[in-house]
Amino acid sequence: MLTYTFRRLLVAIPTLLFISLVIFLLVDFAPGSPMSQIPLTVPPDVRLRMIEALGANEPILIRFGKWLYQFFIIEPAYMMDALFGTDLGQGRLRILSWQSRSPVMDIIAERLPQTLTVIGSAYLIGVLIAVPIGIYSAYRQYSWFDQIGTFIAMIGFSVPTFFTGVLLIVIFSVWLGWFPSIYDTTLRVTDWDSFLMQVRQMAMPVAVLALYNAAQISRYMRSSMLENLGQDYVRTARAKGMVERVVVLKHVLRNSLIPVVTVIALGIPTIFAGAIITEQVFKVNGLGALLINAIHGSDLPMVQTLTFIFAVLIVLFNLIADILYGILDPRIRYD
Amino acid sequence: MTDTLPAAAVEAAFKPPRSQWRDVWDQFRTHKGAMVGAVVLALLIFFVLFGAFIWRIDPAFIEPDAVKMIRSRNQPPSWAHPLGTDQLGRDMLARMIAGGRVSLAVGLTAMLIAILLGTTVGVLAGYFRRLDGPLMRMTDLFLALPLLPLLLVMVLLFRDKLAGVFGPELGTFLLIVFAIGVTSWMQSARIVRGEVLALKEREFVLAARSIGTPSRRMILRHILPNVMSPIMVAATLGIASAIITESALSFLGLGFPPDFPTWGRLLFDGVDYLQQYPERVIWPGLAISLTVLSVNYIGDGLRDALDPRIRGR
Numbered sequence: 188m189l190t191y192t193f194r195r196l197l198v199a200i201p202t203l204l205f206i207s208l209v210i211f212l213l214v215d216f217a218p219g220s221p222m223s224q225i226p227l228t229v230p231p232d233v234r235l236r237m238i239e240a241l242g243a244n245e246p247i248l249i250r251f252g253k254w255l256y257q258f259f260i261i262e263p264a265y266m267m268d269a270l271f272g273t274d275l276g277q278g279r280l281r282i283l284s285w286q287s288r289s290p291v292m293d294i295i296a297e298r299l300p301q302t303l304t305v306i307g308s309a310y311l312i313g314v315l316i317a318v319p320i321g322i323y324s325a326y327r328q329y330s331w332f333d334q335i336g337t338f339i340a341m342i343g344f345s346v347p348t349f350f351t352g353v354l355l356i357v358i359f360s361v362w363l364g365w366f367p368s369i370y371d372t373t374l375r376v377t378d379w380d381s382f383l384m385q386v387r388q389m390a391m392p393v394a395v396l397a398l399y400n401a402a403q404i405s406r407y408m409r410s411s412m413l414e415n416l417g418q419d420y421v422r423t424a425r426a427k428g429m430v431e432r433v434v435v436l437k438h439v440l441r442n443s444l445i446p447v448v449t450v451i452a453l454g455i456p457t458i459f460a461g462a463i464i465t466e467q468v469f470k471v472n473g474l475g476a477l478l479i480n481a482i483h484g485s486d487l488p489m490v491q492t493l494t495f496i497f498a499v500l501i502v503l504f505n506l507i508a509d510i511l512y513g514i515l516d517p518r519i520r521y522d
Numbered sequence: 523m524t525d526t527l528p529a530a531a532v533e534a535a536f537k538p539p540r541s542q543w544r545d546v547w548d549q550f551r552t553h554k555g556a557m558v559g560a561v562v563l564a565l566l567i568f569f570v571l572f573g574a575f576i577w578r579i580d581p582a583f584i585e586p587d588a589v590k591m592i593r594s595r596n597q598p599p600s601w602a603h604p605l606g607t608d609q610l611g612r613d614m615l616a617r618m619i620a621g622g623r624v625s626l627a628v629g630l631t632a633m634l635i636a637i638l639l640g641t642t643v644g645v646l647a648g649y650f651r652r653l654d655g656p657l658m659r660m661t662d663l664f665l666a667l668p669l670l671p672l673l674l675v676m677v678l679l680f681r682d683k684l685a686g687v688f689g690p691e692l693g694t695f696l697l698i699v700f701a702i703g704v705t706s707w708m709q710s711a712r713i714v715r716g717e718v719l720a721l722k723e724r725e726f727v728l729a730a731r732s733i734g735t736p737s738r739r740m741i742l743r744h745i746l747p748n749v750m751s752p753i754m755v756a757a758t759l760g761i762a763s764a765i766i767t768e769s770a771l772s773f774l775g776l777g778f779p780p781d782f783p784t785w786g787r788l789l790f791d792g793v794d795y796l797q798q799y800p801e802r803v804i805w806p807g808l809a810i811s812l813t814v815l816s817v818n819y820i821g822d823g824l825r826d827a828l829d830p831r832i833r834g835r
Contacts, residue, residue, distance in 0.1 A: 202666060209667070214675060341555075345815040347766050349773045350807035353793060357800040368796075460670040464770055468793075478671055479774060482678050490675055497668030505666065 192510055199502050204255075206498045207491075211251050214487050254491065257282045262292050286486040294477065295493070301372050302473030306462045309393040313400030314451055320401070321408020321447075325416060326435060336405065343402025348461060352395045352468035359391060366391050372472040392469045400458060407450045411443040418442075445515045452508040456500040549827040556823020559816035566813055570622035573615075581616040581783060596799065605805060609795065618805060621783035625765055625810070628699055628784070632764035635703025637710055637757045644714025645741055645749070649722065658715070661708050669705045673767070676701045677776045690779045698771060698778075702764050710756040717749045751828035758821035762814045769810050785810045 229237070245253075261279050281290040324333040360368040367388050376382050415421065416439055424434045463475030470476070474493065481489035513519050550556055585591035597607040605614035647657040677697060684693035721727060722745075730744050769786025771777040778784050780791070785806040792802035 202663060205663060206666060210672070210675075213672070214679065341815060341818060342811075345762070345818050346811040347769060347807075347814070349770060350789065350803075350811055353789070353796065353803050353807060356796060357803065361797055361800060456668075460668055463670060463674075464773065467774060479674070482674050482776070485678075490671075494668055494671045494675065497671055498666060501666050501668060 188510075188513055191513065192506075195506050195509065199506060203495075203499060203502055206502075207255065207258075207495050208251065210491055210494050210498070211254065212247070214491055215247055215250075254282065254488075258492065258495070265290075265292070282488050282492055284481075284486055284489045286481065286484045286489065291489050291492045294489070295474065295496070298472065298474050298477050301370075301471055302459070302462060302466070302475065305370075305389060305392050305466070305471055305473065306396065306458055308389065309396030310400055310455065310458055312393060313397040314404055316397065317401040317404035318408055318444075318447070321405040322412055322435070322440060322443075324405070324409045325412030325443075328413060333409075336409075340402040340406050343398050347464075348395050348399055349464050349468055351398065352391070352465055355391045355395060356468070368469070370469045370471040392465050392471060395468075396458065396462065396465055399461070400454065403454070404447065404451060408443065408447050411446050412439060415439045415443045445512065448515060449508040449512045452504050452511055456497065456504050459497060459500060546827045550823050553823035553826055555819040556827075559819030559823070562812060562816040563820065566622070566809070566816070567626065570619060570626055573619035574623075577615055577619060579613040579616040581612060581620040582781060583616075584610050584612060596795075599801075606799070606801070608791070608802065614802065614805070617783045617788060618785075618809065621785045621788050621806065622809060624695070624778065624782070624784040625768060625786065626813070628695065628702070628768045629761045629765035629813075631699045632702035632706070632768070633757055633760035635699065636707040636760050636764070637753060638707075639703065640707035640710030640756070641714050641746075641749075641753055643707065643711040645718055645745060647711070648715040648718025649737070649741060649745065654715075657711075661711050664705070664708050667705070670767075670770070673701050673705060673771065674774065674776050677771060681776075685779075691782055694778050694782070698768055702767050706760065706763060706767075710753065710760070713752045713756055714749055717752055718745055721745055721748055754828065755821055755825045758817060758824055762817040762821070765810065765814055765817075 257280070261281055264279075265281060267273055282292065283289065284291050284294060287294065320336050324336045327333055356368045359365045365387070368391075370388050370392065371384075374381060374385055374388070376385050416435075421434060421439060424438050425431075429438075459474070462473070463478060465471070466473045466475035467479060478490065478493045480486075481493065585593075591611050593611075595607065595609055595611045597603055597611075599606045603613050603615065605618065607613055608617070643657050643661065647654045647661075680697055681694060684697045687693060688696060727740070727744055730740060735744070768777060768784065769789065772784050772786030773790045775790060777790075778787050780787070788806040789803055789810070792799070792806065795802055
């Protein structure tokens with residue numbers, strides 16, 4: 188298992204390098220780069236100096252190398268500095284945003300909590316809803332509960348999140364006026380009232396994302412339960428006179444959770460990407476909104492770094508899912 | 523002793539053999555959700571294709587006269603404009619029809635590109651052992667790419683360039699269709715590869731090879747027809763995800779140009795007037811959701827109908 192983990196980690200390095208190169212080249216070779224947006228009235232020598240100041244005049248491979256160095260050496264050094272008060276960064280140049288001229292990582296660190304609170308709680312709630320629904324749907328297959336569950340799940344992953352989000356805004360903030368339609372990121376939770384306010388403003392974005400996630404996970408849970416309910420060991424357990432509750436919730440559930448856990452792990456990076464849309468709908472000032480702003484402002488370092496972070500998340504959670512599968516299921520042996 | 527066969531058996535013996543597609547259709551008909559989905563989708567396609575011949579208002583028509591134009595803005599539903607008019611006085615029903623055409627066209631074309639790429643990669647990887655490693659590594663790499671951010675970047679960076687070459691509408695259409703196509707072929711490639719790997723070990727393939735069938739004809743005559751079912755299911759579901767992706771791009775303001783309606787674009791435009799005219803968001807959103815829902819149900823039904831293990835029952 189350990190050797191397998193190491194091997195996978197080693198394979199992940201060239202994968203990530205390749206992905207970062209793809210992102211870098213795609214952004215760089217594109218015709219709509221910010222250099223073409225400097226007004227024509229700017230004299231040529233000033234234009235040259237502007238490009239130089241952005242560090243965009245060097246050959247692509249050198250810039251790629253520099254970016255890699257900044258991302259993997261300098262930024263972690265600064266992170267250590269911030270955490271432990273050391274002085275590893277020594278004032279070396281960090282990845283700077285072209286829009287604000289401040290370090291990209293600082294801006295990302297500022298935005299991360301908003302995204303994590305909304306997405307994290309949405310995913311958690313989604314899983315907590317999906318698992319019991321999946322269990323009961325499978326246990327009473329083709330009952331009315333199962334039929335309704337299937338239908339709602341189908342709606343859940345067919346209706347795009349930007350429509351459910353807008354629909355919820357129309358119903359709950361325009362017509363009923365229960366929840367605010369815009370997420371206020373400056374709100375500090377200090378007392379009971381501000382906590383209630385936070386819950387109210389989180390309700391709709393969390394509901395939208397939770398419905399979407401629950402729809403998918405409950406389907407996996409259901410099919411996994413169905414597969415296990417027909418197994419011989421279930422009949423054996425019942426024949427021994429075991430209580431139905433123990434059979435289903437202990438024997439079957441434990442075995443059915445194995446594939447579902449990996450699905451849950453695999454889903455985490457995709458919801459970060461999916462949250463781009465939800466954040467846009469509810470004006471949550473998180474990573475997704477940051478990415479969209481950077482794209483509109485042709486802020487290449489920000490776009491490259493954010494996209495690469497998403498890629499790292501995908502590779503990381505793929506790895507975690509595979510390892511979890513190996514740990515949870517003793518039948519799987521990687522070595 | 524002469525024993526007469528029962529009439530039913532005689533009849534069964536004389537009935538012409540049932541074709542495979544007949545069986546598939548019979549199974550498909552038993553799936554209620556899929557049938558409802560098929561009817562809804564047919565209605566939507568009819569609405570989109572022939573709606574413009576019945577409802578003959580130009581979706582881009584704005585009153586040239588300033589006074590009339592201001593009067594025609596933001597009208598509630600009436601007989602002249604069943605879905606009302608938008609902030610520039612354009613007829614919403616006509617815009618829904620025009621937008622649906624683009625949305626469905628994007629979904630279909632992007633799906634075709636994705637399926638073509640996915641099937642090619644899958645068949646090559648499954649059939650030729652030498653190509654298997656590199657092609658599957660490539661598929662894994664593509665799966666590890668953050669697709670939505672990359673799509674956004676691609677659209678933003680190449681939109682103006684392509685618009686200059688092909689004109690704003692065709693340029694954006696080609697860009698979006700191509701971008702969605704090259705970022706969504708991986709699932710079908712994996713499915714097809716798995717099927718081809720299993721097929722390759724079957725006796726009929728061995729027989730065909732032993733009489734000296736060249737690889738090209740092997741693939742086209744023997745392999746491809748047998749992997750059609752998973753490809754069809756993947757294609758159906760691919761339409762749905764392509765439509766969603768296109769509307770998501772439009773919704774983020776990185777899709778088609780503002781004067782060029784698609785369902786996603788209409789929804790995006792409607793969000794600004796959410797407080798006063800919520801119906802402007804609801805109609806396009808409903809259209810997208812209904813299309814995707816019916817396509818997903820059809821995909822579900824097809825999966826059951828094309829699976830011979832389920833079909834017998």
